Amino acid sequence: MSAFEELGVMPELAKAVEDLGWMLPSPVQAEAIPLILGGGDVMAAAETGSGKTGAFAIPMLQIVHETLRQRARSGAAASTSGRGGGGGGEAGSSSAAPACVLSSEDRELHVAVSADGLTAQCRSEKAWGGVRGSVGVFGSCGGKVYYEVTVTDEGLCRVGWSCPTAALELGTDKLGWGFGGTGKKSHNRQFDSYGEPFALNDVVGCLLDCSEGGGAVAFTKNGQALGEAFKLPDNILRSQVLHPAITLKNAEVAVNFGATPLAFPPPPGYLPLAQAPAAWLAAGGGAAASGGGGGGGRGDKDLGRKPVCLILEPAKDLAEQTANCFNDYGKHLRAPEVKTGLFVGGTDAAPQIRLLREGVDVVVGTPGRIIDFVESGKIPLDQIRFFVLDEADRLIADNPDVITKLYGRLPKQGTGIHRLQVLLFSATLHSPEVRDMAGRICVNPILVDLKGRDAVPETVDHVLVRVDPREDRSWLQSKPDVFTDSCHALDRVGPATASTPECLSEGVKRLKQRLLQRIIDTLKMEQCLIFCRTNHDCDQLEKFLNTLGGAGAPGGGGGGFRGKRESGKENPYSCCVLAGARSMDERRAALAAFKDGDVRFLIATDVAARGIDIRELPYVINMTLPDKSEDYIHRIGRVGRADTMGLAVSLVAAVPEKVWFCSVKGLKPWLAPDSANTRTTDKGGHTIWYDERELLGAIEGRLGRAIPAMSEDLQLPPQLAERLSAAGDKYGQQRGGGVSKEVTEHLEAIAQNVAHLAGLEWQVQTSYLSLKRKWG
Numbered sequence: 001m002s003a004f005e006e007l008g009v010m011p012e013l014a015k016a017v018e019d020l021g022w023m024l025p026s027p028v029q030a031e032a033i034p035l036i037l038g039g040g041d042v043m044a045a046a047e048t049g050s051g052k053t054g055a056f057a058i059p060m061l062q063i064v065h066e067t068l069r070q071r072a073r074s075g076a077a078a079s080t081s082g083r084g085g086g087g088g089g090e091a092g093s094s095s096a097a098p099a100c101v102l103s104s105e106d107r108e109l110h111v112a113v114s115a116d117g118l119t120a121q122c123r124s125e126k127a128w129g130g131v132r133g134s135v136g137v138f139g140s141c142g143g144k145v146y147y148e149v150t151v152t153d154e155g156l157c158r159v160g161w162s163c164p165t166a167a168l169e170l171g172t173d174k175l176g177w178g179f180g181g182t183g184k185k186s187h188n189r190q191f192d193s194y195g196e197p198f199a200l201n202d203v204v205g206c207l208l209d210c211s212e213g214g215g216a217v218a219f220t221k222n223g224q225a226l227g228e229a230f231k232l233p234d235n236i237l238r239s240q241v242l243h244p245a246i247t248l249k250n251a252e253v254a255v256n257f258g259a260t261p262l263a264f265p266p267p268p269g270y271l272p273l274a275q276a277p278a279a280w281l282a283a284g285g286g287a288a289a290s291g292g293g294g295g296g297g298r299g300d301k302d303l304g305r306k307p308v309c310l311i312l313e314p315a316k317d318l319a320e321q322t323a324n325c326f327n328d329y330g331k332h333l334r335a336p337e338v339k340t341g342l343f344v345g346g347t348d349a350a351p352q353i354r355l356l357r358e359g360v361d362v363v364v365g366t367p368g369r370i371i372d373f374v375e376s377g378k379i380p381l382d383q384i385r386f387f388v389l390d391e392a393d394r395l396i397a398d399n400p401d402v403i404t405k406l407y408g409r410l411p412k413q414g415t416g417i418h419r420l421q422v423l424l425f426s427a428t429l430h431s432p433e434v435r436d437m438a439g440r441i442c443v444n445p446i447l448v449d450l451k452g453r454d455a456v457p458e459t460v461d462h463v464l465v466r467v468d469p470r471e472d473r474s475w476l477q478s479k480p481d482v483f484t485d486s487c488h489a490l491d492r493v494g495p496a497t498a499s500t501p502e503c504l505s506e507g508v509k510r511l512k513q514r515l516l517q518r519i520i521d522t523l524k525m526e527q528c529l530i531f532c533r534t535n536h537d538c539d540q541l542e543k544f545l546n547t548l549g550g551a552g553a554p555g556g557g558g559g560g561f562r563g564k565r566e567s568g569k570e571n572p573y574s575c576c577v578l579a580g581a582r583s584m585d586e587r588r589a590a591l592a593a594f595k596d597g598d599v600r601f602l603i604a605t606d607v608a609a610r611g612i613d614i615r616e617l618p619y620v621i622n623m624t625l626p627d628k629s630e631d632y633i634h635r636i637g638r639v640g641r642a643d644t645m646g647l648a649v650s651l652v653a654a655v656p657e658k659v660w661f662c663s664v665k666g667l668k669p670w671l672a673p674d675s676a677n678t679r680t681t682d683k684g685g686h687t688i689w690y691d692e693r694e695l696l697g698a699i700e701g702r703l704g705r706a707i708p709a710m711s712e713d714l715q716l717p718p719q720l721a722e723r724l725s726a727a728g729d730k731y732g733q734q735r736g737g738g739v740s741k742e743v744t745e746h747l748e749a750i751a752q753n754v755a756h757l758a759g760l761e762w763q764v765q766t767s768y769l770s771l772k773r774k775w776g
Ligand SMILES: Nc1ncnc2c1ncn2[C@@H]1O[C@H](COP(=O)(O)OP(=O)(O)OP(=O)(O)O)[C@@H](O)[C@H]1O
Pocket: 020, 021, 022, 023, 024, 025, 026, 029, 046, 047, 048, 049, 050, 051, 052, 053, 054, 426, 427, 610, 611, 612, 613, 615, 637, 638, 641, 642
């Protein structure tokens, strides 16, 4: 049994992580996996690069897989029994059709459905409870269908039709059309008088007309037509499936889809749902279809398969990485496979919508695209079991409203294995905002807090280089070329004005680029992730490195990485950019090129600060300190991952630097710097004074210690250099020259002992049993 299986992880998942070379669970995995498998809400704070993604993804995949298997089993059972009870329709037309019953899954838990799936009861006096039919009708089928509802107890009820992603409380959104006992029709929360009231023993007929030129919902009462209630929009008819839908409050109804004789014949041209041709029908929404267990009328097994996990990530690149992790960890899961979908902005929505239609179990995405898809009914949330905020503190700081809205729509009535689990993960999880949000969206969360507040991993060395243009006057030289941000394009910069704040600020910018080159050369860097403050700073630095790489050299000329132009192994300063202003394709290509070693330097904004995992990355450089101290911990955490040593170097200005600050999205004042926009924001312009001494103070305060400085000739602080050489460590390589070999030997030794112990245990058990048999 592997170490992961000892945590309760199923063999298929354990095998997948073994394929990745994981021998032992990391500490956060050892703590969090059993807690999540046990059904609890978990808040995990563990240092960067410690395997948090696996800590939530592995148990989630296991529970999702088990849930899907269970549904597939109950779906198969429902289909078999349903077909047995069906029939009675036009010869030949209904034989292959999925039988319709009230779904035991596509319902609220306070609604009970009878064993035959034909009676629904809600015993809550306060809450409406909804349920849908297990079979729906394609809006594009061109036919007309009918079913009957008999009111069998006092109480409130509303009946009609809704799409699989509609709210179960019928008529409260754009995808549901209902008729209530008080004589009101309802759609999208609009309640208008219609027909007449109905009550105990009344029989309401629900009509759906999908014929050409039709497109309507209507009702009858005790066989009398009440007239058209709703016209259905074309887009609904084209793209949606409509299911029988019922919502009740302290009431009971019996439903007849036409498998047994109806109380009243349907109006001319309408077929009872149970007798509709199979091609009109789609199984979905409930046990009969989920998990691939049921079959739709069009042979699309996944129709109606709804997401079980919702994972929010703060950046597109990280969302993509997490989705890939789910695919990697779940690659051996079969019957059914667990399907993961990526939903991020700035990319074509059409394939994502298609994916949702085909059915997806794990939804990973960024807040904007997710809320957009949820609000437009594309991502249904009524089957969600897991809500995960990865990098929770960033998500909560930037998107509290989206999180609150999404949480508000998640199903919370479940118990046991159906309970909604909320998981919050980050290396920095101790803010009051996180505590406050956790108090609202978690139920008794268990805190896995491995290293206390904001720990930097032992595998990360971090140092700073002071940049003081008052002492180092080399910035006044004109060579080598630098590409600063034009903040001081209108200021007189030269020896005569060299001590004004503006000149010193320009001096910082020039010095930093030249220092970067010296650091790269001195430490003989072959791979480094370089953080800049803004997209524009990334562009400028890209130009600078491209110029160093040789004018006219392939890869020179700026404009970002747009496909392989040369091997980074030949150009010592080859670079590409990963920043929010670049297209998703460019970002993807840049990250891939850097990971593959095709370029040596990845210049990035904070979109790459969190979560991005680059194997054996040796160096990070901060051209400018981040303005939020927690982002420092995440940025430097791009090195020192998975027990690999890494060094982070921060360039820290000793004087304030004037930088661009645009609160208006898309504004680029540096393209035409003038006396208005180079003013500071308090004077109506687009710049601020950035003081890195203060930012450094905040970071050191947070970490509780000073960050050591490199010497003027860019050597490591002595205590760091000594420790590194004493341990024989190198940046970009495993700590201790390769702990994994020791781990392997250790595991091999344990495996023999464990096998021996298992043999002894077997002997004890069998001897006990044989003695029992012998002596009774
Ligand atoms: N048990 C393990 N054994 C070996 N390697 C592991 C293990 N768990 C995770 N890893 C590897 O460690 C690296 C970091 O993992 P991951 O990205 O999940 O870290 P994280 O804690 O989420 O980091 P961050 O805080 O930066 O988001 C990955 O390359 C992953 O494959």
